[in-house]
Amino acid sequence: MESREAHFSFGGTQQVWRHRSASLGVDADFAIYLPPQAQDKKVPVLYWLSGLTCTEQNFITKAGAQRVAAELGIAIVAPDTSPRGADVADRDTYDLGQGAGFYVNATQEPWAAHYRMYDYIVTELPALIEAHFPVTQVRGISGHSMGGFGAIMIALRNAGRYRSVSAFSPIVAPTQVPWGEKAFSAYLGPDRSAWAAYDPIALIRTVKERLPILIDQGLADSFLTEQLRPELLQAAAQEAAHELILNLRPGYDHSYYFIASFIEDHLRHFARFC
Numbered sequence: 001m002e003s004r005e006a007h008f009s010f011g012g013t014q015q016v017w018r019h020r021s022a023s024l025g026v027d028a029d030f031a032i033y034l035p036p037q038a039q040d041k042k043v044p045v046l047y048w049l050s051g052l053t054c055t056e057q058n059f060i061t062k063a064g065a066q067r068v069a070a071e072l073g074i075a076i077v078a079p080d081t082s083p084r085g086a087d088v089a090d091r092d093t094y095d096l097g098q099g100a101g102f103y104v105n106a107t108q109e110p111w112a113a114h115y116r117m118y119d120y121i122v123t124e125l126p127a128l129i130e131a132h133f134p135v136t137q138v139r140g141i142s143g144h145s146m147g148g149f150g151a152i153m154i155a156l157r158n159a160g161r162y163r164s165v166s167a168f169s170p171i172v173a174p175t176q177v178p179w180g181e182k183a184f185s186a187y188l189g190p191d192r193s194a195w196a197a198y199d200p201i202a203l204i205r206t207v208k209e210r211l212p213i214l215i216d217q218g219l220a221d222s223f224l225t226e227q228l229r230p231e232l233l234q235a236a237a238q239e240a241a242h243e244l245i246l247n248l249r250p251g252y253d254h255s256y257y258f259i260a261s262f263i264e265d266h267l268r269h270f271a272r273f274c
Contacts, residue, residue: 013044021083030056032077033066034071034075037073045139047126048142049103050146052146059144082101094116104187142168142270143165151165162218169216172230173201173232204237219248249260
């Protein structure tokens with residue numbers, strides 16, 4: 001691995017690393033915040049998945065999570081949102097291609113060669129983190145927008161792997177909204193039956209593990225009614241008797257100003273299960 005950045009922050013260190021990813025077939029960057037407690041012992045780790053157009057930088061520079069992570073003794077890992085590079089397929093649009101991996105394993109060309117973000121997030125990255133940094137196998141997962149979708153979907157698909165799951169402004173019904181339909185058509189193909197494996201609405205009806213899902217959603221979010229539609233997951237969770245905490249926040253939009261306002265709640269949510 002190659003160290004790209006290291007900054008002292010609230011007694012811990014905010015780092016960025018680059019490594020060669022076997023899953024993605026390219027070099028990949030990830031950020032990790034190690035709290036001061038990690039100098040003496042292994043600590044729990046929260047994986048944060050960012051949204052469309054983001055890199056590992058957005059969360060670490062805008063969310064303001066380091067102070068509370070240092071208090072609670074939690075490491076935070078923030079990967080990039082897609083494979084990147086000159087040889088990686090892309091489109092001239094913000095919601096498909098580089099910066100828009102959607103945390104799935106693509107099966108369609110030209111995406112299948114590199115767009116295997118599901119394998120990267122679930123298997124490769126945690127193995128790397130646990131081998132090279134002072135963290136335990138006590139994991140949580142959280143994210144925003146596309147990353148909020150990824151966090152919920154991954155937690156639902158992987159019983160026993162995470163202690164907590166939470167999201168800001170998640171795309172909860174990707175098979176029913178334009179962002180998800182566009183991405184799934186490209187990455188997974190036209191057969192909508194293949195999409196169900198990544199659809200939180202379908203997954204929540206069949207899972208056996210009942211991790212409580214914490215969601216914060218701003219009511220001034222311009223994407224709320226067309227792309228996010230939290231009421232669909234709320235209804236599916238009620239039908240499945242799956243605990244869902246949906247906080248609707250008047251006045252808040254889709255930005256990191258919203259995330260910074262409530263990130264402490266999500267870190268403390270994870271800490272309760274550590």
